[in-house]
Amino acid sequence: MLATTHATGLQGFGWKMIASLILLLLFIGWHYFQAVRGREPFMKTRPGWGFFVKIFYFVAVAAIAACAVTSFGAVLFSGKLLGWALVFHMMGAGTFVFLLPILALMWGRSSRFGQAYRPGRQERFNGLAKLAFWIMLFAGVITIYSPLISMLPIFGTEGLEILLDIHRYSGLAVVLAAILHGYVVWLGRQGQA
Amino acid sequence: MLKSGNHTKSRIGSMGKKAHLWPVWGLALLFGSTQSGVAQENYKETRSRSMYTHIIPIYDANGTQIDPDDPNAPPYSPAHTCMKCHDYKEIAHGYHFNAADAIENGRTGEPWILVDPQTGTQLPISYRDRPGTFKPSDIGLSRFRFVYQFGRHMPGGGVGENPLMEPKADEGEAVDEQADSADVELVPVVDEDEAIWALSGKLEIDCMLCHGMDSSYSHEKWIKEIDKQNFAWASTVAMGLGTVSGEVKSLPSGFNPAEAKENGPQLPKVKYDKKKFKEDGSVFFDLRLTPENNSCYACHSTRIVGEDAPEKWMLEEDVHLKSGLTCVDCHRNGLDHHTVRGFEGEIHPSGERVDQLSCRGCHMDQAHSDSHHMGHDEFGGNLGAPKPLHKGLPTVHLEKLSCTACHSGPLPGEAAMSLQTAMAHNFGLASQTRTSEELPRIKAPVFMRDDNDVITPYRMMWPSFWGWLDGEEVTPIQPADAYKVLRRALRIRKDFQSEVANITLTKDQRIEALGEEAGAKPVSELTEDEQATLTAYEEVKVVEVFREKLVEALKGIGDTAEDGSTAQPVFISSGKLYRLDEAKEKVEVVTEHPAAAPVSWPFAHDVRPARKALGIGNCYECHAADSPMFHGTVTAVGPAPDKEPITVSMHTLFFPDTLRMRVWEMFFKLRDAFKIAAFAATGFLSLILLMYLMSGLNRLLNGSRRDQDLD
Known part of the structure; x- marks a missing residue:
């Protein structure tokens, strides 16, 4: 077998992926428990979401979910991202590429640490949501660049392998950040605080 | 091993000096001989990287040295000549010789293809267990007939010199069931042509066929001797050691060499070329250890x-x-x-x-x-x-x-x-x-x-043959048996393919094709367009005429069926199975019958340079709606005339999900535009991130300074 073939199941990248997802879910569970008990500070008001904001956010989440399900499924079950799974992954990725700058424009200003969207206004996101947002953007850029550069005749097999690994790990970071961001946004919209 | 043999020799050499120790040495020699006899091989090696110059005596099949002056000298035997120094038995189990052995076959390879131009037969056969091939016995090829048919491109050995083996059949137990058992006793298959083997001799492994240098060996002469059934003589002629007169193929049935008369039929005779022999009767073998490409070719x-x-x-x-x-x-x-x-x-x-x-x-x-x-x-x-x-x-x-x-x-x-x-x-x-x-x-x-x-x-x-359809199974008919019927029904003399395609249009047919005026003209006076029209018409007619004749041919073959047989006569060609309809008046064509499926084998050569690899230019060499790899066509071909041959797009054989392929091709149509847009979007995003990063850093640094100032 070639070095290009990656281990399936819980070997290699698989166990790191599972472990990080479990850790994140444990954190969210703990956080939710704290939130219910009122020990964690939350937004005082629900953020005002316009129609386009909702659309962009949910499409972006759907795109990330499509990429995550297809690639994580491949990692766990076949070791290869091929067939229709690859087609859907590409479709999700194509959407993600163009929505991420929109998200940056949409929420970048309101996600600055220690600064409200406009002076005097209440902050739209709390620190956790901001952190998740910036991780999603920075990891997203790496996740996008790695396959884009692969499409150019620059790197050989070993370089492409490294780029693929970068794509895997940064993609995982995007997914974890997106889950966390989604959770915090959801929690805020529940009016928990 | 030679090493142990040398030790023995050195012990013997030193015995003279210590004769008084004779009884001890005697025991030691006896013991040493016994020990080295276990380890020692009887084969020689020089251990040098330099090629050994083979100036060696040659032997016949009985192991007797050839005397070129003997007018009745037998042909030289490569086996008995080479086995003096080399382990012939070990060699004889190699891949080129072991097709009939019960061994793992590995990846499928090119089968032998039985070709009979008179009946349009092209039938893949193999002793190996290859998908889509028939066993030689399925088509009535005895071991002798197989070697006669294909020995031209066999290096000898294997079925050329050893009988086929089959599990010994015990009463009440089928041979096939026994074959699955690991401890089956194998017995030689009785060859119906055993008598001819006694005349043709064995087709031994001819080492020189592969190891001979460029011009020291004639493959063509080997082919010709095999065609004469002069198996045992082929090596002698091919290596140019002498000339052979006579051919086993022409010997009368029941010929007994012991009773041959001087003026009557004789076994082939060798006349050795004395120039090839040294004074001591040895011969220079111009060979090399590692075969040259020319030998493989x-x-x-x-x-x-x-x-x-x-x-x-x-x-x-x-x-x-x-x-x-x-x-x-x-x-x-x-x-x-x-x-x-x-x-x-x-x-x-x-x-x-x-x-x-x-x-x-x-x-x-x-x-x-x-x-x-x-x-x-x-x-x-x-x-x-x-x-x-x-x-x-x-x-x-x-x-x-x-x-x-x-x-x-x-x-x-x-x-x-x-x-x-x-x-x-x-x-x-x-x-x-x-x-x-x-x-x-x-x-x-x-x-x-x-x-x-x-x-x-x-x-x-795509296999082509005449056969009996029984259920889903088609059993091939021996070409010679089929020809007895086809000769008359299809009026075939030499070549099925060209003769069934050769029809002469009547004047009425020419008029039907070209109209009254042009149809009446001689062919030489027709315009190019008219000739093209006539050719197209003729192609249709050829198929019509063939199918009409095929009814008679299949009926004729059906008449030769054994009493009580329910099998139906069929002809298979170009991926199609032809059989009579229920009324037995027309030919019915089945296009997807497993017996008509093609046989295929992977290939690896010739390898092109990297710069001529498929896809070296760009992705679109494959991922495009007109790429040869995906959209090139494969057309089933065979000897039967066919106006509508089975033609498939290449991708159906390895990428049958057409919808996914189309989606994929659509992606590739947008690929270049996507790359530009994606780089632009991500570049823009990078700038935004950089801006926020700088702003954040600036704020962080200014905040620190403010804190320091406050301190």
Whole structure:
């Protein structure tokens, strides 16, 4: 077998992926428990979401979910991202590429640490949501660049392998950040605080 | 071993000096001989890298040295000549000789193809367990008939000199059931042509066929002697040791050499060329340990044929050979002659790992996760093989495609090409009547998935034969039996293919095709358009006429059925099965019958240089709506005239999900635009992030300064 073939199941990248997802879910569970008990500070008001904001956010989440399900499924079950799974992954990725700058424009200003969207206004996101947002953007850029550069005749097999690994790990970071961001946004919209 | 033998000799040599120790030495010698007898082989080796010059006596099949002056000298026996120094028995189990042995077959290879031009038969057969092939016994080929048919491109040995073996049949137990058992007793199959073997002699392994230097051996003479059934004489003639008069094929039935009269039929006679012999009767064998490419070419050559076929001088040889490698640099073997075939996943009978001799083994580094290799990588680079860069080629291609898919054979075109091979088309025999259409009709490259689901280029042939359909099974009829009927029903004399396609249009038919005025003109006066119209009309008529005649042919064959048989006569050609309809008045054509399915085998050569690999230019060489690899066509070909041959798009053979392929092709149409847009969008995003990052840093630094100021 070639070095290009990656281990399936819980070997290699698989166990790191599972472990990080479990850790994140444990954190969210703990956080939710704290939130219910009122020990964690939350937004005082629900953020005002316009129609386009909702659309962009949910499409972006759907795109990330499509990429995550297809690639994580491949990692766990076949070791290869091929067939229709690859087609859907590409479709999700194509959407993600163009929505991420929109998200940056949409929420970048309101996600600055220690600064409200406009002076005097209440902050739209709390620190956790901001952190998740910036991780999603920075990891997203790496996740996008790695396959884009692969499409150019620059790197050989070993370089492409490294780029693929970068794509895997940064993609995982995007997914974890997106889950966390989604959770915090959801929690805020529940009016928990 | 020689080593132990030398020890024995040294002990004997020292005995004179210590004669008083004779009883002790006697015991030691006896003991030593016994010990070395266990370890010692009776075969010689020089241990030198320098080639041994073979000036050696030659022996006949009884192990008696040949006397060239003897007018009745028998033919020389390669086995008995070479086995004086080499382990012939060990060699005789090698890959080129062991087709009939009960062994693992490995990846499928080119089958033998039984060709009979008179009946339009092209039938893949093999002693090996290959999908889509028939066993020689299925078509009534005895071991002798098989060797007579195919010995021309066999190196001798195997079925050429040893009887076939079968499990001993016990009462009440089927042979097939026994064959599954590991401890079955094997007994020789009785050969119905045993009497002819006694005349033709064995077809021994002719070592010189492979090991002979360029001009020291004539493959053509070998072919001709096999055709005369002079099996035992073939080596003598091919090596040029002498000339042979007479042929076993012409001997009368029941001929007994012991009772042969001087003026009557005789066994072939050898007249040795005395110039080839030294004074002591020894002969110079111009050979080399590692066979030259030229020897391999005798059986492993191919040629693209047809109207669009490139001229021979326009073709490039395999890039490895042009770089100075030889076939045996990769296709190596030890004394056991288990030649490495070089495909991935090959399991060598010796137990040695040979994956380093595959394409990837030499050109790539391989990761091993098995405990045997402690998880370390193995590096390629054998024979100075360069490591490919594959710049920009998504690595999935290296998993889903064989190396040969992009690098081997002729570049795929709009349609799979017609190809001839040495073994199928009797290369090596000079002939003035070779055509592009001669049977068997083979197509390549055809992309298919191999046993490991890897896309690989194949050669493909559609079987053509007359047979009996019983249920779903079709049993082939021996061509000679079929011909007895076809001769009259189809009026075939020599060549089925050309004769059934040769019809003369009547004047009425010409008028029907061209109208009153043009139809009345002689053909030479027709315009180009009219001639084209007439040719098209003729092609349709040829099929009509053939199918009419086929009714008679199938009826005629049906009349030869055994009493009580329910089997139906059929003809198979070009992927179609022809049979009579229920009323037995018309021919019914079945297009998807398993018996008519093509047989295919992967190929690996000639390898093109990297810069001529498929896809080297861009992705669209494959991922486009008009790419030859996906959308080139494969047309079933055979000897029967067919106006609507089965034609499939190449992708249906390895990528049957057309919808996914279309989606994928649509993606590739947008690929360039997507790349530009994606780089622009991500570049824009990067700038936004940079801006926020700088702003954040600025704020952080200013905040620190403010804090310091406050302090």
